[in-house]
Amino acid sequence: MNKTNTEAAEFVSKLIGQIRTEDKFEVIVCPPFTALEKICDITSGSNIKVGAQNAFYEDKGAYTGEISVNMLKDIGVEYVILGHSERRHIFQENDELINKKLKKVIVSGLTPILCVGEKLEEREKGLTFNVVEKQIKEAFYGLTQEEASKIIIAYEPVWAIGTGKVATPNQAQEVHKFIRDLLKNIFNEEFAKNTTILYGGSIKPNNYLGLFGKTDIDGGLVGGASLTEDFVELAKIMKEIIE
Numbered sequence: 001m002n003k004t005n006t007e008a009a010e011f012v013s014k015l016i017g018q019i020r021t022e023d024k025f026e027v028i029v030c031p032p033f034t035a036l037e038k039i040c041d042i043t044s045g046s047n048i049k050v051g052a053q054n055a056f057y058e059d060k061g062a063y064t065g066e067i068s069v070n071m072l073k074d075i076g077v078e079y080v081i082l083g084h085s086e087r088r089h090i091f092q093e094n095d096e097l098i099n100k101k102l103k104k105v106i107v108s109g110l111t112p113i114l115c116v117g118e119k120l121e122e123r124e125k126g127l128t129f130n131v132v133e134k135q136i137k138e139a140f141y142g143l144t145q146e147e148a149s150k151i152i153i154a155y156e157p158v159w160a161i162g163t164g165k166v167a168t169p170n171q172a173q174e175v176h177k178f179i180r181d182l183l184k185n186i187f188n189e190e191f192a193k194n195t196t197i198l199y200g201g202s203i204k205p206n207n208y209l210g211l212f213g214k215t216d217i218d219g220g221l222v223g224g225a226s227l228t229e230d231f232v233e234l235a236k237i238m239k240e241i242i243e
């Protein structure tokens with residue numbers, strides 16, 4: 001819930017031109033619903049893509065306050081974040097609901113970015129892998145391999161979101177590898193290899209290099225740093241790493 005329509009438009013207009021993407025990596029901005037249409041217009045024809053922060057699983061009807069995937073598609077949105085920890089913990093979204101939304105987003109042809117991650121007390125009790133495994137298995141429930149191949153996964157340890165406490169590259173890599181191995185078990189090695197797994201949680205230009213250097217970390221889901229010039233800095237770092 002950051003940036004009004006006007007602020008988002010001003011910010012993204014500045015990003016275009018400052019951010020150069022390559023075939024190997026994409027830059028997606030996910031503003032609030034109120035700014036989506038304008039940001040889709042501004043970024044149209046540029047190298048920046050647009051995602052929503054949530055969506056509902058029904059097409060239309062009496063669901064006051066909800067936004068359907070068709071509404072998003074109609075204005076040019078291509079990605080949808082689902083199961084963000086704030087949706088799970090502040091708005092009580094459970095794995096079953098996230099699974100329904102995920103199915104809807106996939107069938108609609110949009111690309112879901114599925115967030116998973118443990119809370120601090122779960123990590124301290126040694127439950128990180130159990131939590132992440134349950135979230136992924138329940139989100140994937142009933143999906144074919146082809147459907148599941150559309151999903152981008154974002155590992156976001158809840159204790160690292162907005163806290164300034166970033167996971168160390170080794171802590172993040174350990175969970176990313178666990179997720180990739182899990183995907184191998186659910187489907188196969190090829191599927192696991194081709195799935196994009198992002199890390200999110202207090203990413204800043206000064207800590208991203210170490211994270212992105214790890215084998216199983218394919219990119220970032222950036223919160224606070226995506227609202228400032230730091231985002232341009234991060235995109236430059238990505239480009240340097242890839243080249």
Ligand SMILES: O=C(CO)COP(=O)(O)O
Pocket residue numbers: 084156160161162163164200201202203221222223224225
């Ligand atoms: O939740 C996040 C992105 O979705 C991460 O937020 P921060 O980068 O502010 O920790």
